[in-house]
Amino acid sequence: MSGQIQAWSERIRAAAAERQPLCIRGGGTKAFYGGPERGEPLPVDGHRGILNYAPSELVVSVRAGTPLAELEAALAAENQMLAFEPPHFGEGGTVGGCVAAGLAGPRRAAVGGVRDFVLGATLIDGRGDVLRFGGEVMKNVAGYDVSRVLAGSLGTLGLIVDVSLKVLPRPVAETTLRFEMGESAALHQLNAWAGQPLPISASAWRGGVLHLRLSGAGAAVDAAARRLGGEQLADDAAADLWRSLRDHRDDFFAGAQPLWRLSVPSDALAVALPGEQLVEWGGAQRWLRSDAPPAEIRARAAALGGHATLFRGGVRGEAFHPLPAPMLALQRKLKRAFDPAGVFNPGRLHPEA
Incomplete structure (x- = not known):
């Protein structure tokens, strides 16, 4: 375990013990999205770099704080791309923020969304434990759905440390x-x-x-x-x-x-x-x-x-469509499983969960 990951784990454990909310922050380019930010900032944008890139396998593993522009430049050099065309919304957009927001661009209807391209992830949960889901190959199924559920979670389930993504050739x-x-x-x-x-x-x-x-x-x-x-x-x-x-x-x-x-x-x-x-x-x-x-x-x-x-714009607390009762109950169970003390980005996804 790296020193940075160890430091994050210790900080999260302390926050959970004190019921102190944490606001996970990458490049901050999507801070407008979802409910208002709450809690002490936990910056992660310095955790950057490509861990493994196998162009012939169409897979890349990258630290979550890596700028999207940096990853896309590396893929373009191999005539490949993130096919779901994630929005940047600014120069500081990160890979972790891209996955956490779960937003896709114009090509979404043709190729699929963010979760369709997430193969694996490393996460620090609300107990400070480091969890690994999925893998680095497209046939891997162990924990596959768990890594996919991080897409669009807005950091409410944990701190994304790194992700493995499927890439595609450019047209x-x-x-x-x-x-x-x-x-x-x-x-x-x-x-x-x-x-x-x-x-x-x-x-x-x-x-x-x-x-x-x-x-x-x-x-x-x-x-x-x-x-x-x-x-x-x-x-x-x-x-x-x-x-x-x-x-x-x-x-x-x-x-406005x-x-x-x-x-x-x-x-x-x-x-x-x-x-x-x-x-x-x-x-x-x-x-x-x-x-x-x-x-x-x-x-x-x-x-x-x-x-x-x-x-x-508008009233931030009304960002997302209210969930039906069964879906809200499932969302609450998922939140408690990953973040029992409720320290990660409280209220960003749903006020009730």
């Missing part, structure tokens, strides 16, 4: 097409295309314009582009578009108005709420900038078969 070819159409037409078209053998890797609709990214073998991308039509964007413009959507640098995300993220079935009807919208993931993710009452937004999301998250 041989990519092109982005632009179409002018209304929201209903775009939703219909996206669902129609989803049922066809097209190499769609991302989509985004806003303000009467639909952008569609195609990725894969050169021949497949070229054939799909000819079949679909539309206006083809220059490579630089397309790359900037998808990065700006991934990191919320697009003008849509600017301003509350930003809601609605997760609904891809074939759900239009949200039909006041405010501006941006639709991603083939219709499954609907961003909404609106001052409408939270209860109204959540009721509409539920009516569409999904749920709504207050992503940024």
